[in-house]
Amino acid sequence: MYQEKTNFFHQIIRIIPPMSLNEDLEKLFQTLAAIMDIRGENTFKAIAFSKVARVLSSTTADIRELVETDRLKEIEGIGPSSQKIIEDYVKTGKSSDFEEVAASVPPGLILLLGIPGLGPKTIAQCWKERNITCLEDLVKAIEQGKLAGLKGIGEKKIETIKQGIAMRESAGQRIGIVLATPVAKGLVQRLRELPLVRAAEFAGSLRRGKETIGDVDLVCAVKKESDGPKISEAFVKFPEVQRVLGQGTTKASIVTERGLQVDLRIVPEENFGATLLYFTGSKDHNVKLRGIALDKEMTLNEWGLYRLSEYDKAEKKSGAAPAARPVASKTEKEIYAALGLPYIVSELREDRGEIEAAEAGKLPKLIEQSDIRGDLHTHTNASDGQGTIEEMAQAALALGYEYLCITDHSKSSVIANGLSVERLLKHIQEIHRVSDKLKGITLLAGSEVDILVDGRLDFEDAILKELDFVVASPHVSLKQDAQKATDRILRAIENRYVNVIGHPTGRLIQKREGLPLNFSAVYKAAAQSGTALEINSSYPRLDLNDIQARGAIAAGVALTIDTDAHNTEGLADISYGIQVAKRAWVTAKDVMNTRSLAELKKWVKKKRGN
């Protein structure tokens, strides 16, 4: 049933959007969904609009082009109403349909939906019966006791809302995976060491490899239900725990010293796979799986996959598995199999076509860390790194790499102690000298040459020519407009000595937007010239991101996955780049540093044209 859509998706994926339009429309449809909720319209209207928002946020299709060629309606989830809104917006920069709806609800109410414990029904009630139209009104109403008397709202509810507002105001923003991953892995390790524990994993967006997360979800399996309390008891006493938020027989919730909230669920081992699947998400992925289950007259929940006929008759009590024999529940793999699907790795579970691809037997064989044969973007103490050439080489050797490219900064990066031409030429010799000395690994003499504001490079071609490999990266002037930024990167791509564009946008997660590139043009030039784009694995770069990297490979662009390591430990960050690559559907053949050294050299030579 998804075949046709899948084929279409593969066709349109070749065209890439200017990000801002997609983001604008995403926000518009999110708002529309929120308004539907507050107005109390059919819930499925809101769900339909939020689905449009999500589809737009995760597509690599060029919306403008889809509008021009009248193919918008071919995207699953976009019906006539949404189509009209998108078309109007693309053509005129606004949508009268949207504005009309938006005018029906005070804009301040939409922000209230972000308060935990406060939902659309209550917000609508506050608005209609107490004339509350924004956060300030709400705070005042609570202070003056004006919420009392509303149907279904008692003292406790008001207290919940108050706490929700406070929580939102002090809300720690989302936490980077680079902080959360070690904590989660440490806790999982401790759980596994407990005598009664049969299995433990982290779930949630952390397991899906998202770049930031809200909290950490852990799932832990025990032999029998009655073991739960002991695990819960032990968990809240782990040394990382700073504060205990809640502790029950099947779940516990704590905060670590860095303010990271961790929720633990404890289930019998026969339900472990179902619970892990459920809490790994994404929600949209799970919704689709449940739909498939229903098509097969089964039902999927956090306890397992059950035949509807048996499930309906079974006795159910809260907090325990239903008294029916599941079709599958112990492992995720068994559940997917029972649904007629191959196993889908967690990084793909975003409802971005993975279920349709799985049904069609077209899931890609994703890249693994073990496919990486070398790192092509690393620094030493010659510029702003901390290790010597040899120390970096030994660390790369320990990772099993065949080659390592040393790419210290170029002369304009003064703050980073960038190399002058003279220093660079000596550095090249030194890299080759160390390489000759070492067994088991080859060092390439490279440079991370600055892409200057107008796209010129920081070294002349005559110098670049002396290098084995060139990474060109933007470091300054990262607030250019789209035209200037794109021209700048295109000019660098066209240079025959440039092999990779390093961290192409220069963004920093949660800190800096980066260059607003016209990716469609960048991909085209990169593919035609034989220039790779980098997935920079160091946090908070992760640049390209998952959507951009997926667009790149669909456009036939080669990638590299590098760490930009500034010390020996930094080389291990490759795992984060691999996660981004997996989320981008990247296979080993899409990535240049999975190739042998000979192939890599051949590729460099080809672009140089000699």
Place this chain on the structure above:
DNA sequence: GCCGTTTTCGGCCCGACTGTTTTCAGTCG
């Protein structure tokens, strides 16, 4: 609002928890 190889109308994923209730509505993930 969106969708369709049993449907162009009538469905649309599921359970836990909380608070306000006396059988349920709202919120959340």
